[in-house]
Amino acid sequence: MYWRRVPKWKDVSQEQFISYQWTMSNTVNSESYLCNFLNTTLPNILTPSSDPLLRHIKTKDHFIQDAMNAFAAAPMAIRLTPHILSVVDWTAPLDDPVRRQFIPLASSFVTDHPKLTLDSLHEKQDSPVPGLVHRYPDKALFLATSICPVYCRFCTRSYAVGGNTKLVTKTPQKPSRRRWQVVFEHIEKTPALSDIVVSGGDTFYLTPQNIMEIGNRLLSIDHIKRIRFASKGLAVAPGRILDPSDDWTKALVSLSNKARGMGKHVCLHTHFNHPSEISWITKKAARYLFENNIIVRNQSVLLKGVNDSVETMGKLIRDLADMNIQPYYVYQCDLVRGIEDLRTPLSTILNLEQHLRGTIAGFMMPSFVVDLPGGGGKRLAASYDSYDAASGVSTFKAPGLPGEKAQKVYKYYDPRKRDDETIAALEGSV
Numbered sequence: 161m162y163w164r165r166v167p168k169w170k171d172v173s174q175e176q177f178i179s180y181q182w183t184m185s186n187t188v189n190s191e192s193y194l195c196n197f198l199n200t201t202l203p204n205i206l207t208p209s210s211d212p213l214l215r216h217i218k219t220k221d222h223f224i225q226d227a228m229n230a231f232a233a234a235p236m237a238i239r240l241t242p243h244i245l246s247v248v249d250w251t252a253p254l255d256d257p258v259r260r261q262f263i264p265l266a267s268s269f270v271t272d273h274p275k276l277t278l279d280s281l282h283e284k285q286d287s288p289v290p291g292l293v294h295r296y297p298d299k300a301l302f303l304a305t306s307i308c309p310v311y312c313r314f315c316t317r318s319y320a321v322g323g324n325t326k327l328v329t330k331t332p333q334k335p336s337r338r339r340w341q342v343v344f345e346h347i348e349k350t351p352a353l354s355d356i357v358v359s360g361g362d363t364f365y366l367t368p369q370n371i372m373e374i375g376n377r378l379l380s381i382d383h384i385k386r387i388r389f390a391s392k393g394l395a396v397a398p399g400r401i402l403d404p405s406d407d408w409t410k411a412l413v414s415l416s417n418k419a420r421g422m423g424k425h426v427c428l429h430t431h432f433n434h435p436s437e438i439s440w441i442t443k444k445a446a447r448y449l450f451e452n453n454i455i456v457r458n459q460s461v462l463l464k465g466v467n468d469s470v471e472t473m474g475k476l477i478r479d480l481a482d483m484n485i486q487p488y489y490v491y492q493c494d495l496v497r498g499i500e501d502l503r504t505p506l507s508t509i510l511n512l513e514q515h516l517r518g519t520i521a522g523f524m525m526p527s528f529v530v531d532l533p534g535g536g537g538k539r540l541a542a543s544y545d546s547y548d549a550a551s552g553v554s555t556f557k558a559p560g561l562p563g564e565k566a567q568k569v570y571k572y573y574d575p576r577k578r579d580d581e582t583i584a585a586l587e588g589s590v
């Protein structure tokens with residue numbers, strides 16, 4: 161009963177915790193709600209951080225103030241599920257890898273690299289109709305909604321996902337039949353397309369009826385052979401998969417079975433970043449999906465202080481494999497504004513790939529990739545054309561893409577280094 165470590169949930173039963181309705185009504189989704197949660201959960205005195213920039217934060221009040229300062233300058237709004245809030249170690253939140261992903265601290269901010277943007281992958285430019293990103297010849301990304309069960313600080317789609325923040329006015333992709341109709345029509349008249357990723361936002365935020373409607377419509381198109389539903393739900397609210405009163409999983413299983421009967425492929429792509437996100441409920445939920453023939457693949461984002469060590473990434477890959485979840489991709493973090501403290505240089509992903517390959521069966525070894533800024537698509541990190549670690553600039557080409565994109569040179573920029581003087585000053589003030 162890991163959620164009982166959180167004082168306000170100490171009496172919550174397993175049945176309640178698994179209930180999606182309970183999850184929804186206990187999801188933290190505003191500054192005042194988060195302040196209240198932190199007030200009742202944090203100890204008065206915190207375990208010191210190993211990060212020099214955070215070492216001066218010693219008390220609960222200071223932590224809360226720093227977090228609120230950070231949200232005032234963040235591109236993503238607040239939304240955290242009870243599961244995610246229950247797997248944070250609140251006795252040592254400053255260095256906790258799950259806290260780092262969802263609750264920013266202003267003291268850890270590093271000035272943005274000038275090349276950071278809100279849509280670094282140029283998704284809007286690659287959208288022939290609103291809500292459909294068509295970059296590769298045979299595959300398109302259908303943004304069915306712009307809401308998620310949690311809001312990750314590093315979201316690549318921070319231009320659209322979640323509510324407005326003080327920093328960003330979003331371009332929302334509301335779940336609407338009228339908007340989806342335009343997307344379906346484009347897919348129907350584009351026979352080169354055979355593969356659709358239904359994403360957002362997060363398909364966990366679509367109703368079971370929406371899942372059936374979208375899935376059935378796509379399956380009815382002859383040239384569509386593969387459909388991937390993208391959802392972080394298994395990682396951040398796994399109880400819903402097991403909730404007998406909720407039909408989301410039943411809808412997915414039903415579509416997967418129907419697709420199988422048609423010789424087509426419906427699967428789930430999910431998003432775990434750290435082994436501590438995996439609880440016994442997660443394992444039960446993954447087992448349920450496996451027993452119901454749902455193929456699940458995972459796409460992690462490489463994040464500083466979260467999963468950038470060989471040990472942590474290796475454990476994550478093995479834990480996923482043990483749950484019959486294929487560790488599919490590890491992404492270099494995109495050039496997203498406001499998260500410079502979470503990015504790693506290209507050298508980190510190259511080092512991880514080098515040390516982890518050979519430690520696990522090849523079919524469970526993820527591809528370590530860079531989603532090229534400017535819409536070049538995913539390339540293996542090790543396939544760079546040039547990499548100058550001193551200037552932090554790497555270049556890539558994407559000859560498989562259509563038109564002039566095949567000729568372009570794409571650049572990835574390593575994060576700015578922290579200001580040594582600031583660190584020294586902070587260390588002096590501790």
Ligand code: SF4
Pocket residue numbers: 307308309310311312314315316317321360361362392431
């Ligand atoms: S769940 Fe995915 S789409 Fe939603 S905020 Fe996180 S990274 Fe972005």
